[in-house]
Amino acid sequence: MKSHKITGQDFLKESGRQSSSIQLKNGSRVGVVGGGPAGSFFSYFLLGLSDRVDLKLDIDIYEPKDFSKSGPQGCNKCGGIISETLVQHLAAEGINLPASIVQRGIDSYVMHTDVGSARIETPLHEKRIGAVYRGCGPRGTEIGRWDSFDGYLLKKAIEKGAHIIKSRVDSITFIDDFPQLVYNHPEASKQTYDLVVIAHGINTSSLPNLDKIISGYRAPGHSKTFIKEYHLGSEIIEQYLGSSMHVFLLKLPRLEFAAIIPKGDFVTVCILGENIDKDLVSHFMQSPEVKSCFPPNFALDGGSCQCWPSINTRGSQRPFCDRVVFIGDSSYSRLYKDGIGAAFITAKAAANTAILQGIATEDFKRSYWPVCKRIDSDNQFGKILFLITKLFQNLRFTRRAILKTIITEQRKPQGRKIMSTVLWDLFSGSSSYREIFLNTLRLSFMGRFAWNSAVSLINISKEGNKGE
Ligand SMILES: Cc1cc2nc3c(=O)[nH]c(=O)nc-3n(C[C@H](O)[C@H](O)[C@H](O)COP(=O)(O)OP(=O)(O)OC[C@H]3O[C@@H](n4cnc5c(N)ncnc54)[C@H](O)[C@@H]3O)c2cc1C
Known part of the structure; x- marks a missing residue:
């Protein structure tokens, strides 16, 4: 029976895109530094896509943590909120989080x-x-009471065919234009790859001299x-x-x-x-x-x-070069929210680029970088929203007005609940900051909030509390 798989070259021909100067080929080796959400998502997407275009790849994920352990040994330090948007995105990719x-x-x-x-x-x-x-x-x-989110994602990547190397990567160098990872393991200590993906986050010391090895790279703030x-x-x-x-x-x-x-x-x-x-x-x-x-x-x-x-408070600069790309927290994340959702987005964009475009600087610049920039420009709206929240946080009458607006909205069985939706989305990270910001500009919402603020201000003056 004839195979329905298409090759990467077929895809490029059909989409009218130019072939990159550097492509992954059958048998290409990919090294992923870090098996947190970004590294696991990337490996899962890369192996899924490569299978669809009939490309056989060999992926190693380097991860020193044991996610089956409780406490710091197995933890990637986080609030652990999975936004509704991410739950939906995961389900669409065939990843349904089990009850455990x-x-x-x-x-x-x-x-x-x-x-x-x-x-x-x-x-x-x-x-x-x-x-x-x-x-x-x-x-x-209690051991076995709960399962780890990161461990589950890593297992998904392994099921797709990724190999796990339980070791920390100590450095990256280039040998004849190919990236080489240096690590500490009894069986081997150096591996050369066609593509290296850096997904080590920002909570361990990053690989040394990255800014010198990768021209134009600057670590995230x-x-x-x-x-x-x-x-x-x-x-x-x-x-x-x-x-x-x-x-x-x-x-x-x-x-x-x-x-x-x-x-x-x-x-x-x-x-x-x-x-x-x-x-x-x-x-x-x-x-x-x-x-x-x-x-x-x-x-x-x-x-x-x-x-x-x-x-993360600021994105990295130029998080790619020929044969190397940074994803997740090491690259760009959403301001204060939904970092795992951002890891999903950057990992998927990098995997798509590597399979459907290529792994040269110009491929990442054309296809991956715009995704990072979109996260960055959305974070600018986030900064404005946090500034406004901070202002309201400091004024007693606006704190009262926010509460009053929420209480009134929540009593209504039906109708628009803009303040509630704005705060829900701001707390959960379920919508983009741009959408949340645009929601706050609705006239009906501004009018009601201004009215509640005026009433609160008058009440506070009557109570003789003019101190704030
Ligand atoms: C206080 C706080 C609360 C947060 N709350 C939320 C939340 O509720 N929801 C949400 O979505 N996001 C939240 N985040 C953000 C979220 O934790 C990150 O955005 C997310 O973990 C990024 O995933 P990552 O895979 O890029 O990095 P990480 O999760 O940091 O994973 C990096 C992995 O790389 C491994 N590693 C590191 N160095 C090396 C090396 N040299 N060699 C090999 N492996 C290495 C590490 O062991 C780790 O497993 C929060 C963050 C903080 C600080």
């Missing part, structure tokens, strides 16, 4: 401020986001954050947090976003902002709004695990 990975489906947000709190139900009553652990849970998690895990038990979590993610609009300097996320028997506290330090963490944890999410007298200075990971 999704510790909890989040069906609402509770926004806490010093002037009260309000619950935001999923807009349209259909959006659902998942809370996962990147490893097998914090220190002390980042900022320090804080994550802490508490074991509360499922009954207490049900009583105090339910299936809601709790977010905080508090007047604390340098705080951009803070959340408490229920997961299985644990809750994850995540604090993002400008170089988060012990002082800010302590102020946040001692605030009455945060304490109200825990049982009275709960020891908040205890906890199972804590870490200070970095988060």
